[in-house]
Amino acid sequence: MSLIVQKYGGSSVSDAESIKRVAKRIVATRRAGNDVVVAVSAMGDTTDDLLDLAHQVAPIPEPRELDMLLTAGERISMALLAMAIENLGHDARSFTGSQAGMITDAQHGAARIVDVTPVRVREALDEGAIAIVAGFQGFNRGTGDITTLGRGGSDTTAVALAAALDADICEIYTDVDGVFTADPRVVHRARKLDRVTSEEMLELAASGAKVLYIRAVEYARRHGVTLHVRSSFNNNEGTIVYNPTEPGRDENGVPVEEPIIAGVAHDLTEAKITVVGVPDIPGKAAQIFNIVAKSGANIDMIVQNVSAAATGLTDISFTLPKSDAQAVLTALTVERDQVGFSTLQHDDQIGKLSLVGAGMRTNVGVSAQLFTALFEAGINIEMISTSEIRISVVTRADMLNDAVRAVHSAFGLDGEAEAVVYAGTGR
């Protein structure tokens, strides 16, 4: 008997009919002889509707109360899902984050899991029941208060339960068929990946692929949880996200031939800020990024141009989420005389393309091939950054889709048939 953790996103439980459909799938998994634990998100747009209400009564809702409010969403979906399963003749029991032992710190709205003690979930399984756990929510022991895990929290709930219960697999159900070599809405010949390493998945997620949240992948990687990303709308096999025992081997130590490139991710959510005319003396970069850090912004790529010896000045560019740009511009402007730069440039018309693949580590020439492909497609590169298994480049925003298609083709990723494209993203 296997223990399977399944996660269903809001689009998979958007109304009574879809809840009944998901209930059938869960019962089928149980009847196939598996123990089943389910983490479920709030129905469809419930969370957004509750947020709307909150902003109607208070422009800046109190974080503790906002968490109390939002957790009502999963409470509704999990209770309905448990009822629907009971109605199919199978014992089911729903548990809040607190009842399921999802212990977090006290950071309302973005709490981090500090311990998982799913005693009641285990009891329910031992009694033959299917356990339904509210995604996205936790409980702080110190304050006794309810918390939420932030964006993608239900994925994290599922992975954390899978780790704590030593599950055989954690299935992430969404409204797409799995992880693709590129966004099928941009690259019509994008292929579904059968397998991808958690390291690659992490880079893909960090580079704009929306099918899984970084935090959940990180958690899965750290705790050795194997994920299966698949659609709740069909029975197709999805994508296995696995943790290699060592490079070139799969999660069971069996040798595998790793493709050099897993996929191409793209991201239109970042802006670029350039600090122009920075004195080229030691400590200036540190000074600038301390100011940026204090404003709470998350920096992504950084490029410092070679100093023009004649002037003794240099330019420093960095990318960051568009939503953080204004705060950073303000913070830097305040400290302008202190730092001694001349002007700030703000560019929110950039796009980022990332090529990700574990095989890249042992394969020289990938960058050259990437730059050639972009050059041949007539696309200018504005910034470059690399990790061991990723190369990212910044282009003009309006050239990004062309860039993704050109690179996808150049690395031989195009499939035979057109990928099926869905409307939503399964969040």
Place this chain on the structure above:
Amino acid sequence: MSLIVQKYGGSSVSDAESIKRVAKRIVATRRAGNDVVVAVSAMGDTTDDLLDLAHQVAPIPEPRELDMLLTAGERISMALLAMAIENLGHDARSFTGSQAGMITDAQHGAARIVDVTPVRVREALDEGAIAIVAGFQGFNRGTGDITTLGRGGSDTTAVALAAALDADICEIYTDVDGVFTADPRVVHRARKLDRVTSEEMLELAASGAKVLYIRAVEYARRHGVTLHVRSSFNNNEGTIVYNPTEPGRDENGVPVEEPIIAGVAHDLTEAKITVVGVPDIPGKAAQIFNIVAKSGANIDMIVQNVSAAATGLTDISFTLPKSDAQAVLTALTVERDQVGFSTLQHDDQIGKLSLVGAGMRTNVGVSAQLFTALFEAGINIEMISTSEIRISVVTRADMLNDAVRAVHSAFGLDGEAEAVVYAGTGR
């Protein structure tokens, strides 16, 4: 400094605007120098909407899961109310039934309070915060599960908190101005009562007055909690429901002149069943009402006609909620030969009028005056039952409103002006 518990029903918090209005009223009470604890119901039709959803996924929802589902309603309203108060610059903290220490038995859907330990509510008050508690919900220690208190549960939550915290008063906010001498929609000259004893309120509630639920009044009476039933839509004084220290004295032992009659209640929700041709031998009534009790029905009035000596047979009539009638008819039919009656009659066109007043106890002639008033209005009486402070009569359903008006007038209850009539009932 007084401690005031306030309860707001669903119609008082039906949307963001009304939540903001209620928040202002709560803050005003706090700023007047009182400690404030609030019990709040789910917004408007939330509970009905959730019930609809439940029945869409399962014809007979599992009771544990139904409670889990329905408690989402108060979670939403209480968090929004706390945010709205914080937004007015006052500290507020919301608590679920479990967090507020509302300990119940494990009877899902109709749990009874077994203990109230509002430690966190008290802490919040000590720290100067306004405490917002989810009405209607509790927590069972044995199972660790969430429960609900059943119909009118938020009133009960408020009263139980007032008792446990030794509050000075428990204000029940609704959409009518208080308790009236009769339903203002039937008797246009019905008067709002300034004061009524909890004993009278209990009889009025049990006789069909909808402004307060019996269980809450019972709880208030048993624990000596003074209630103030008033409108959340204006600042008028409502009706004080008090516990006399002894007959003829108020809650503080001050002598009061009690009116003979507090009011006239009416009820169209009952049906009458007559068991015809019962052998007039000892034990037959017990046999019949054992069968009725087993079917789970709540009997109200019982009348046994004098036996016709010649036949040795008698008829037994009783009233019960219309919704229970079919189950009782079936149960009796099954046992017909065993009991030995001839036929069953089912009448769902009856109405019940009840005259309630603590002064009735020491005042002879009230029944005679009641029967005279009904006779003069041309209304036939089909059944009669009495308690120490109540007389109830059954009439034809279509004569009930006329009967209520006639009796209201005959006992001098008519006010000078027409009562303001509202659409809802504040549930």
